[in-house]
Amino acid sequence: MVQTLGDSTILVRFGSRLDENANRRAIGFAAALESDGIAGIVEIVPSLVSVLLRYDPLISRHQDIEGEIRLLLHGVPEERAGAAHRIGVRFGGEAGPDLEEVAGLLRLSPEEFVARHNALPLRVLATGFAPGFVYGGFHPEALTLPRRDTVRPLVPAGSVLFAAGQTAITATDIPTGWHVIGHTDFANFAPDAEPPTRLRAGDSISFEVA
Structure with missing residues (x-):
């Protein structure tokens, strides 16, 4: 679920409760964002089952960023390989x-x-x-x-x-x-x-x- 919070923040939620699948998808999505990037996003904050994104509205419009997020969600890896x-x-x-x-x-x-x-x-x-x-x-x-x-x-x-x-x-x-x-x-x-x-x-x- 992609949810708008205020005029410069978007929350991408992968589950309503903590479970293995939702956590892995949240980690994978945050890693994909850090690797590929979306113009205008200035902060990526992953949590247990969601990822909070803060963007600069002077650089990118909300609808453009949300569109990029939805495209990225189709091919997001489950999780990065960790240390x-x-x-x-x-x-x-x-x-x-x-x-x-x-x-x-x-x-x-x-x-x-x-x-x-x-x-x-x-x-x-x-x-x-x-x-x-x-x-x-x-x-x-x-x-x-x-x-x-x-x-x-x-x-x-x-x-x-x-x-x-x-x-x-x-x-x-x-x-x-x-x-x-x-x-x-x-x-x-x-x-x-x-x-x-x-x-x-x-x-x-x-x-x-x-």
């Missing part, structure tokens, strides 16, 4: 205060949970929400839990979070309702770097015990 990353995590204890509760809810020991959590690589579904924040998915259905009922007012950068079939990594100190299962020294946000994040949507991440 692979290995990320060491300290699970449990002070680093992951929710690990034992998460394992218990899934009827696993903490060791069994960590082994299953780390068994397969995850795709980077999107980065955002907060600077450098990473969404990784998807875990099998047997490793799916909802978010916590309460929100922690602050967790530190590098917190490894678990909920909704995903593992997330914080790159700044933020509040969260996700389960905190560990901590990593991997830093995904450097404001002075270009680009400022090391991980991109479509990359793969494998977790290991640090």
Whole structure:
């Protein structure tokens, strides 16, 4: 769905809920835009199932950009080939205060949970929400839990979070309702770097015990 937002923004949505297909199509479309480009577009912001485009109306008209978008959608690749990353995590204890509760809810020991959590690589579904924040998915259905009922007012950068079939990594100190299962020294946000994040949507991440 192509939706107009204001006088210089267009939202291209690939689904009404998060699933594998919608996420892959959003990543592929954003990559195709970055590669081929459309005159007048000045910012491309991919998210979990959509891509936000900001354009300069002094360069290109809305109807021209929307026409180019619809043409591009017919041949958009499913997803770009991403880089692979290995990320060491300290699970449990002070680093992951929710690990034992998460394992218990899934009827696993903490060791069994960590082994299953780390068994397969995850795709980077999107980065955002907060600077450098990473969404990784998807875990099998047997490793799916909802978010916590309460929100922690602050967790530190590098917190490894678990909920909704995903593992997330914080790159700044933020509040969260996700389960905190560990901590990593991997830093995904450097404001002075270009680009400022090391991980991109479509990359793969494998977790290991640090």
